[in-house]
Amino acid sequence: MSAVRPGILLVLDGWGHAEPGEGNALAAADTPCLDRLRATPAAVLAEASGSAVGLLPGTVGNSEIGHIVIGAGRPVPYDSVLVEERIDTGGLRSHEILGAALTGLAATGGSLHLIGLASDGMIHSHVRHLRELLRIAALFAVPAVRIHAITDGRDVADGTAAHHLATVGGYTAEAGVGSIATVIGRGYALDKSGDLALTERAARAIEDGTGHRIGKPEEALATGGSGDEWVEPCVVTGADGQPLGPVRDGDVVLFTNFRSDRVQQLADRLHSGLAGRGVTFLSLAQYDTEAPIPALVHRADAGGGLADRLAECGVRSVRIAEAEKFEHVTYYLNGRKAGPAPLEEHVRIAAAGRPDHRAAPEMNIGRVTEAIGAAARRDDVPLVVANLANIDVVGHTGEYAATVRAAEHTDRAVAALCRIASETGRWMVLVGDHGNAEKMLAGAGGASRPYGGHTTNPVPAVLVPAPGREAAPPTGTATLADIAPSVLSLLGLGPAPAMTGRALW
Numbered sequence: 324m325s326a327v328r329p330g331i332l333l334v335l336d337g338w339g340h341a342e343p344g345e346g347n348a349l350a351a352a353d354t355p356c357l358d359r360l361r362a363t364p365a366a367v368l369a370e371a372s373g374s375a376v377g378l379l380p381g382t383v384g385n386s387e388i389g390h391i392v393i394g395a396g397r398p399v400p401y402d403s404v405l406v407e408e409r410i411d412t413g414g415l416r417s418h419e420i421l422g423a424a425l426t427g428l429a430a431t432g433g434s435l436h437l438i439g440l441a442s443d444g445m446i447h448s449h450v451r452h453l454r455e456l457l458r459i460a461a462l463f464a465v466p467a468v469r470i471h472a473i474t475d476g477r478d479v480a481d482g483t484a485a486h487h488l489a490t491v492g493g494y495t496a497e498a499g500v501g502s503i504a505t506v507i508g509r510g511y512a513l514d515k516s517g518d519l520a521l522t523e524r525a526a527r528a529i530e531d532g533t534g535h536r537i538g539k540p541e542e543a544l545a546t547g548g549s550g551d552e553w554v555e556p557c558v559v560t561g562a563d564g565q566p567l568g569p570v571r572d573g574d575v576v577l578f579t580n581f582r583s584d585r586v587q588q589l590a591d592r593l594h595s596g597l598a599g600r601g602v603t604f605l606s607l608a609q610y611d612t613e614a615p616i617p618a619l620v621h622r623a624d625a626g627g628g629l630a631d632r633l634a635e636c637g638v639r640s641v642r643i644a645e646a647e648k649f650e651h652v653t654y655y656l657n658g659r660k661a662g663p664a665p666l667e668e669h670v671r672i673a674a675a676g677r678p679d680h681r682a683a684p685e686m687n688i689g690r691v692t693e694a695i696g697a698a699a700r701r702d703d704v705p706l707v708v709a710n711l712a713n714i715d716v717v718g719h720t721g722e723y724a725a726t727v728r729a730a731e732h733t734d735r736a737v738a739a740l741c742r743i744a745s746e747t748g749r750w751m752v753l754v755g756d757h758g759n760a761e762k763m764l765a766g767a768g769g770a771s772r773p774y775g776g777h778t779t780n781p782v783p784a785v786l787v788p789a790p791g792r793e794a795a796p797p798t799g800t801a802t803l804a805d806i807a808p809s810v811l812s813l814l815g816l817g818p819a820p821a822m823t824g825r826a827l828w
């Protein structure tokens with residue numbers, strides 16, 4: 324182990340690059356340390372979106388694929404791409420499991436329930452996948468399709484839910500089947516913090532029709548005082564005044580999100596809540612639920628990356644992040660392998676209660692920084708991997724001033740970590756996983772509105788060399804796939820055979 328040169332890999336979540344201008348919270352923030360690092364010769368811009376990381380061309384990056392590729396050292400075809408391929412080749416129409424479930428409904432007169440985020444954000448879902456499922460339901464003459472539409476306002480600009488509900492309405496008209504049965508904000512339906520009271524309200528609306536009653540889907544939007552994310556669980560009633568969509572014995576429930584992390588809490592809750600009703604559960608893509616829910620499209624292998632190489636070489640690592648990003652520096656970075664590898668230690672920094680990120684954009688960055696410092700001071704830990712969540716998480720509020728402050732807190736933490744790296748003789752690599760806070764406005768001209776979503780911008784990647792060493796400027800175009808080979812090379816180790824990225828420094 325003595326030959327290993329110790330370091331720190333620091334992911335600044337949502338740290339994208341754009342020229343200074345209106346809506347660029349990162350450029351506006353007072354960040355002397357990050358500015359200095361970005362001006363060093365070892366700083367580059369790395370592609371973090373679209374096909375460079377395994378997404379469809381032009382698709383914004385996200386934390387899952389960002390951390391998967393940072394760990395894998397190669398682009399990994401993301402679930403959204405695999406779903407699209409399956410649709411484009413007609414493979415969903417001829418899918419055996421789906422076909423059997425829908426044929427059963429045509430015979431029994433049951434309903435198909437489609438549950439998913441109703442937007443075109445392409446981070447958790449895309450409404451065009453719902454469109455294809457409606458067409459397939461029509462082909463199979465499914466008697467009734469109930470859509471449980473989860474409003475977004477996070478992957479897409481807030482205030483656009485009416486437009487997306489109308490799009491879904493258009494798809495049902497086109498397919499000649501389907502109606503929106505519930506409308507629920509993603510804050511309730513897609514909680515991943517373990518706040519089961521939120522999930523419960525979403526689940527009750529879907530399974531029993533318990534919730535705020537409305538006559539038309541768009542009436543739900545008036546309940547979203549804090550934006551589309553927090554539209555109350557609303558239940559659409561039919562001409563008889565009864566809820567359209569409770570789940571009945573023998574129905575089929577199909578989750579349409581392709582990304583698992585935010586839908587799995589709801590999926591597990593519905594699976595156990597409906598256990599006695601003989602309901603068939605399916606998911607469009609593969610989920611990490613506790614319940615065994617068959618997936619229509621299976622995920623790509625993301626193994627053979629950094630974690631496997633570290634294990635092979637006997638290198639211990641400590642992984643540190645706030646709860647929001649904990650899976651990202653563990654599970655996703657490790658190629659979606661559950662549980663810590665033998666030489667891995669995990670530190671999860673949890674907030675107390677439900678934090679208000681606008682009011683407290685510092686989140687728990689002090690505790691995260693302390694934990695990184697403690698791990699960095701250990702001689703038996705060659706690699707510390709951490710995520711600073713603020714820029715992304717606060718960026719998602721869409722609030723510019725708070726995001727500027729999040730960037731400033733991040734800058735002070737990075738300055739402290741530079742001192743720690745220097746004191747402990749470590750190199751440090753900083754990289755964004757996708758853009759976010761460098762673009763806080765979306766739409767053209769006068770129509771531009773606050774935007775808290777991700778971007779297709781490249782991300783900065785910087786090496787702070789270990790004391791006494793220098794870094795040569797990298798050449799060529801960099802991508803997130805270059806980070807794992809770079810980290811291994813800085814440690815003094817070669818890349819894993821499956822890696823296609825190259826060492827930047």
Ligand SMILES: O=C(O)[C@@H](CO)OP(=O)(O)O
Nearest residue numbers: 385386387446477478715
């Ligand atoms: O919060 C999330 O689920 C997504 C945005 O929908 O962000 P990230 O990819 O950074 O986790």
Ligand SMILES: [Mn+2]
Nearest residue numbers: 336337386756
């Ligand atoms: Mn992220």
Ligand SMILES: [Mn+2]
Nearest residue numbers: 337386715719
């Ligand atoms: Mn994000």
